[in-house]
Amino acid sequence: MTERGPRSAYTGARYTGAMPDGPADAAAERRERAAARWELTRGAVLVPAGLPLPIAGTDQFHEYHAHPEHRYLAGTALAGSVLTYDPGEGWTLFAPVPDAETRVWTGDGPPLAALARESGLERVSPASALGGWLERRRGEPLAVIGNDDIAQRAAEYGVGSWRALEPVVDAEAGARLSAVVAELRRAKDARELALMREAAAATHRGHLAGLRKARAGMSERALQVEIEVEFFRAGAERTAYGTIVGGGPNAATLHFSPTARAFAEGELILVDAGAEVGGYASDVTRTYPVGARFAGLQRDLYALVLAVQERAIAGARPGVEYKDLHLAASLDVARGLADLGLLRGSPQALVERDAQALFFPHGLGHMLGLATHDAGGCLAGREPDDRPGLRYLRADLPLQAGYVVTIEPGVYFIRALLEDPALRERHREAVDWTRVDALLDFGGIRIEDDVLVTADGPRSLSAATPKSLEAIEELRREALEA
Numbered sequence: 001m002t003e004r005g006p007r008s009a010y011t012g013a014r015y016t017g018a019m020p021d022g023p024a025d026a027a028a029e030r031r032e033r034a035a036a037r038w039e040l041t042r043g044a045v046l047v048p049a050g051l052p053l054p055i056a057g058t059d060q061f062h063e064y065h066a067h068p069e070h071r072y073l074a075g076t077a078l079a080g081s082v083l084t085y086d087p088g089e090g091w092t093l094f095a096p097v098p099d100a101e102t103r104v105w106t107g108d109g110p111p112l113a114a115l116a117r118e119s120g121l122e123r124v125s126p127a128s129a130l131g132g133w134l135e136r137r138r139g140e141p142l143a144v145i146g147n148d149d150i151a152q153r154a155a156e157y158g159v160g161s162w163r164a165l166e167p168v169v170d171a172e173a174g175a176r177l178s179a180v181v182a183e184l185r186r187a188k189d190a191r192e193l194a195l196m197r198e199a200a201a202a203t204h205r206g207h208l209a210g211l212r213k214a215r216a217g218m219s220e221r222a223l224q225v226e227i228e229v230e231f232f233r234a235g236a237e238r239t240a241y242g243t244i245v246g247g248g249p250n251a252a253t254l255h256f257s258p259t260a261r262a263f264a265e266g267e268l269i270l271v272d273a274g275a276e277v278g279g280y281a282s283d284v285t286r287t288y289p290v291g292a293r294f295a296g297l298q299r300d301l302y303a304l305v306l307a308v309q310e311r312a313i314a315g316a317r318p319g320v321e322y323k324d325l326h327l328a329a330s331l332d333v334a335r336g337l338a339d340l341g342l343l344r345g346s347p348q349a350l351v352e353r354d355a356q357a358l359f360f361p362h363g364l365g366h367m368l369g370l371a372t373h374d375a376g377g378c379l380a381g382r383e384p385d386d387r388p389g390l391r392y393l394r395a396d397l398p399l400q401a402g403y404v405v406t407i408e409p410g411v412y413f414i415r416a417l418l419e420d421p422a423l424r425e426r427h428r429e430a431v432d433w434t435r436v437d438a439l440l441d442f443g444g445i446r447i448e449d450d451v452l453v454t455a456d457g458p459r460s461l462s463a464a465t466p467k468s469l470e471a472i473e474e475l476r477r478e479a480l481e482a
């Protein structure tokens with residue numbers, strides 16, 4: 001399918017989510033929807049992909065990540081390329097053509113014809129033509145979305161000098177157009193969902209390997225390697241974020257980087273890891289015992305977190321406010337901890353005083369897509385609440401069909417909170433401190449799945465990865481007997 005021009009018959013009617021044939025069709029459809037919503041009559045838009053960031057003091061670069069807005073609209077992710085839009089002319093992709101020296105060191109790169117196929121764009125030009133394109137629009141308002149590094153690194157984009165072009169950058173327009181793209185990105189199209197399912201399948205393979213290979217005496221780092229190798233074998237291009245593996249007390253650190261510390265019998269292991277495919281993230285957490293069974297309070301708390309999570313997943317339906325799901329989960333955590341005698345008081349009274357946030361300090365989850373914490377998580381005009389337990393809620397909007405969100409409640413024993421004198425004083429009556437003080441090395445439990453919201457109810461993309469007490473214990477027993 002070829003690119004449809006900016007003055008197409010698109011009427012702004014509600015997108016029906018029709019199945020696109022392939023990546024090119026999907027990207028063309030996204031561009032059409034964005035242009036229709038932008039309603040520009042003059043000026044131009046630049047959507048740079050970004051350039052690799054140098055590592056200071058070396059001749060190396062950080063791993064390159066294309067800007068999600070570029071990847072979303074262009075359907076390609078080549079460093080140094082720029083997607084442009086002009087309401088009279090439509091869309092053009094300017095892509096770098098490597099010189100002989102670059103070809104010697106890093107290869108030929110994709111030919112422009114391949115980029116045209118992949119993006120569905122009729123006009124794909126060498127980056128060296130971008131300067132002239134901008135020159136012809138001198139004095140017109142320019143909106144820059146995507147990566148704004150073009151202003152500082154114009155020469156690397158093939159534009160001689162940014163300042164010499166005297167661009168009239170309209171920052172307000174840029175923010176508006178970017179917000180429109182963030183909104184469009186919330187509901188995933190069929191192509192995006194196919195990639196997210198692939199990412200989830202790779203993630204499943206990795207977690208399954210972790211569940212099978214974890215042993216007492218093994219290090220967090222070694223388990224990370226076993227998990228990630230399966231991601232890559234299953235087609236992941238990279239991990240969607242730094243893999244989190246925490247054994248024993250380390251599981252209480254929300255974003256713990258795996259270390260050489262060895263797992264010990266009787267501990268829990270928390271693994272929060274996701275593969276990335278085609279730029280799309282998967283984000284899954286499982287917590288399991290080093291041995292074959294959850295013991296004592298581990299069992300009770302695991303059952304509590306799982307019940308809270310399953311209830312929240314069941315509630316993830318169109319029209320439901322994500323914040324209400326979070327608040328309901330907070331109430332469930334408070335009730336569960338009170339039932340176990342760790343908290344004292346009615347669930348409502350505990351949540352009113354934020355007592356549950358001592359143990360569940362983060363948000364229920366976030367939007368997922370081209371970024372692990374995907375764009376558009378908060379509705380325009382909504383400000384994050386500064387209350388403990390709400391401060392880190394990364395999604396605040398009514399759910400709609402096509403949204404993918406994570407649901408990831410947790411219960412942790414975090415020294416930084418539980419040893420804080422002011423918090424201990426504030427929650428003196430609400431917490432059984434004698435018991436809690438004996439649990440400071442417990443670690444934590446988090447269970448996280450990626451949930452697609454549909455009119456027919458929630459669909460977990462990560463449902464294949466075991467999480468029931470019975471399934472996990474069976475897997476662990478089999479693994480340890482083998």
Ligand SMILES: [Mn+2]
Pocket residue numbers: 283365366406408448
């Ligand atoms: Mn997450």
